Amino acid sequence: MQRAEDRCTDTRERNQRDMTMTLQRIFSDQDKAQIEERGLSVEQAMEQIRIFREGAAPLKLNRPCTLQDGIFVVGEEEGGELVRLHEEEAGAGRMLKFVPASGAASRMFKDWYRILDAGGLQDEDSRTKFLRDLKKYAFFEDLKSVLAKAGRNLDDLLEKGDVCPILSTVLAADGLSYGQLPKALLKFHLSPEGSRTAIEEHLVEAALYVKDAQGRCRVHFTVSAEHEGAIQEFLRRIDEIYEKRWNASFDLSLSIQHAHTDTIAVDLEKAPFRDLDGFLVFRPGGHGALLENLNALDGDIVFIKNIDNVVPDSLKPSTVLYKQILGGYLIRLQRRIFSYAARLTEGGLTEDELSEIIAFCRRDLCLSFPPAFNGASLSERCRQVFQRLNRPLRVCGVVRNVGEPGGGPFWVEDETGALSLQIVEEIQVDSNSESQRSLWRAATHFNPVDLVCGVRDYLSRKFDLRQFVNPRAISIARKTEKGRELYALELPGLWNGAMADWNTVLIEVPLETFNPVKTVEDLLRPQHQEK
Template sequence: MLSNEQKNQIKTQGMPLDTVEEQLKNFEQGFPFLEIQNAAKIGEGIRVLDKQKLQKAIEDYEAAAPSKVLVKFVPASGAASRMFKNLFGFLEEDNPSLEKDSFVRQFFDSIKSFAFYEDLDKELKKTGSSLDDALKAKNYTGILRVLLEDEGLGYGNLPKGLLKFHAYGDENRTPVEEHFVEGAQYGTGKDNTVRLHFTVSPEHQKKFEEKVAEVKPAMEKKFGVKFKIDFSQQQKATDTIAVDMENQPFTEEGGEILFRPAGHGALLANLNEIEADLVFIKNIDNVVPDRLKDTTTRYKKAIGGVLLQAQSSTFKALEELDEGISESSVENARKVFTETIGGKLPQSFSSMGLEEKASFLREKLNRPIRVCGMVENTGEPGGGPFWVKEADGSLSLQIGETAQLNLDDPDQQAKFNSATHFNPTDLVCGIRDYKGKAFDLMAFRDPKTGFITQKSKSGRDLKAQELPGLWNGSMAHWNSIFVEVPLITFNPVKTINDLLRDVHQ
């Protein structure tokens, strides 16, 4: 039960009281598991574009792009601290030894292969030593402190987007700069403009703005396009209340209720404010050097083309239903839903009357559309593609995270294990309806697909709640098309040594 004082705190947070009460109820009741019917596979939910279809999709996209408002939406608030977990651990040891730590040994053996090598050398010279001198003296902790701490390069406290990832002959680029280059290659839309939108944390926005101001003029000159850069932060109103182990609001020493950021699902509110015809979504760290960008560019254009093709058929079917409900217009809408979108109708559909069929199909088709790239599952963590049964009996394609599934159930575990692909946060989204009006994306999420996790604060255990993930529960009621894309398009950087892989050199 919330006290009046707590209710006032919630209002101050900018959150509706009923939202918080719903969150408290979720802690008590838990979230239902997502019951998967089957894994989506090649030919059964995942499409493969042969050479002809790939080229047609690319051509369709290239023909339409100059008249479309395109936005590249990049979640970029991730801190780099997790990338350096092993290096921080090395610093905290009493007697750190490279012989005992293969990760740190690899880091130092290949230190000259990192794009930040020259910056680190310059920073060390300010202390009266060079990097070579420090390596000869085996002053490994001294090198790491200059790399990670704020008195040096401060890499341990920067966001991933502002670390130097890739070395070129004449420049070294951060992920932010690589997204500029990618944007110019496949995201040039209306008014010859590349629109990039970065979601950032408040403490880092100024640094992002400084980097953008530094590189934008040269990028515009290099590619002959205009760049429009926007930033947004995770909205405070999307934070979720934390509770103690008895599901009562977790209060801090001063009596204030603790609210916590609600995971990447909170970014749905940011996405909902984007004004665009198509939105590409891709994580900040999934970038490659120029020599490998061609495949990424081709497949980004291709999934954009697949979306435009699906939109064209869907919009036409909806317009025909508006003109008049007939055997012909309903049959066309049915074909678009089952063949173009790839949905599966409920058994009850065949016994519906014509008006009822039209109403059913109109509701199914008039939704945001997303085309998701799927790569072969190589053991990386990520959401898998599954068929899920809807309340109305139809089957839809969903991206399911392991935390959503009841893997104690042998049947669900077997279906989960049979998945051959996963989604590497590679999406293009159509967020306008057939009349050109923006969808309210909040109306198409499944609020019952959140997560509850156990955390601690000031030595006390607490339970935290994450909103439905951006590309799973937050898009649960979108129309989804899954397309296989090459594994080379997925190159995340989870640890600093990932930058030593060939794809980042």
């Protein structure tokens, strides 16, 4: 008689075969050609639809990371030593700045589009505030100039309280075109020389903490295909100006998100979503797709920071200081890791020598080992410790949680019960579990996307970063496409599941180092107004 577990296995395999056959039937020859044109295989598209139908598995939170329980604090004396380490290795040319910059500016102006659609601001107080604040924006003089060329006087419009022509000029393609530009090319701040775009602020930052002894600053921007040409041309125009101003030589490069990292969309019945012409719809796989771009770089120590998280010059000293502290912290850890990894490969370690390395792993890297680890042989424990050390390293700055939307640092439990430090987004948490939601709400710190990464091993060989991804850490989101609802699949986020198997260290940094611009009104915050 067949055993129950064998029958269960047979049923699962039969269901899997049935689903595969069903999925194969839903793709026409035209679909298959479209899939392959994007650099995807039909099997990959089928697997994505299977994930939609089976659902994304949530992470299991164990507890939030807190000070002295996953999050380290750097004191003033220690900080000085870390800055020295950073400057030493920056001078040697090990640093690179990686800036995800594909965000469109249109999302920043949702409220302004709403005002335009409504025919202006009907509330007198709101209109007065808008007109008063307009002069505080770094693009005010550009707006004035564009209106003048069109034969209109901005001061007259302000005096009349005529909001719509002003907004239209800011947003429309025949004005400043801010509704069509990427965030990278928007004027964010005033500076001693005039006004600066977000991308210019990143060049200034690079000159302050990634410049080598020869003055070279390596900066890489990931951009959307539609904006690549405009950004390339803008950088070409300003490159020489900033090189002279900051006594630097900028080595600038761009890449776009690869089409093969896009994911297929499905309708609310979990069938492939099609446009009005019957073609399959693919959507960008989220910032996790940028792992391919990061992996393709010839990097060593890589600083990652979003395009909209920049500050004017008056706040740069604190930002630069903590970038150097994070860089120095990574370098100090790397030196120990590389030394231990080399020693482990030589072999012949004693119990005392291995105990020292294990203590470092637990104390400095917050690593845990499986329950059977202590009972294993010396050689097996050496193998496991080497395997845990020989992987990419990231040092992440985290700030106190003040209610900003986004992810945070948690101890996460895998299927074996082992714990690891992870940056978790709310969409990855089990929304049906009150205990998991309670842990999420208890987070004391927030992820500002302020990290430095070591992407080479102890022999200076590049890691293949694709080998350290948690492929199950995907998320499913409900979106709209031209008014029709669909489900979209996002790949493991760049600083979430895409780095799940990296060694992760968390350092508390001041809130003043985190100043994102998600709406145009954020530019009115004191942090974005030059003193």
